[in-house]
Amino acid sequence: MSRPREFDYDKVLHQLMLTFWEKGYKGTSLADLVAVSNLKKQSLYGAYGDKHALFIKALRLYRMQAMTSIQELLNQEPSALRTLELWKINLLEPSDDTCPKGCFIVNMALELGTEDAEASVEIDALFKDSEKLLEEVIIRGQQAGEITSHFPASLIAKNLATTQHGIRVLNKTSSSQEEIRAILDYSIDSIRAVPR
Secondary structure, eight states: OOOOOSSOHHHHHHHHHHHHHHHOTTTOOHHHHHHHHTOOHHHHHHHHOSHHHHHHHHHHHHHHHHHHHHHHHHTSOSSHHHHHHHHHHHHHSOSOTTSOSSOHHHHHHHHHTTSOHHHHHHHHHHHHHHHHHHHHHHHHHHHTTSBOOSSOHHHHHHHHHHHHHHHHHHTTTTOOHHHHHHHHHHHHHTTBOOOO
16 A cells, blocks of 8 residues: 655645746756755655656646636636737736746747657647637627637637747847737737728
8 A cells, every 4th residue: 555645746746847947848957856846856756757757747737727827817808809908918917926937838849849749749739728718719809899800710819829929938038018018919909800
């Protein structure tokens, strides 16, 4: 019979995720993971697997948390345009200032490219899921006459999602909030329905 864990699995995994987020996959050492988890190497590997398996678990945790937050954000308002204003504010003023800069998934996409097949699955899933949620907002806006129907909702959503990922990169650079706000304002203004 195995001994019960003497630590909070999810809480430790969250701390490990933050370490990968801050240092990157390649920049995170086993010593870093042992230090942040307060576990011995054997216990760490026993609970989460090796460094790569742990990393994939951290990516998956982030994806689930991010999608829950995005879904909650995009379902607060019936108006698509008001929803996109909330989306803009969230990108300009991230609600959690305890996290490292940028988006963990976008950071890992930039670091790893397509060289890690398992990580690519998590990265692609977050990109596709966020596009799908934005597409639902766009469809709602097109049906209400708030958003242009000159382009398919899927294309508009892909464009907004690409802008979102780009903003996450800009947030890590010296780009000013004014520049980022102007990009987001343009992204929203350019899809407004033209009054007849």
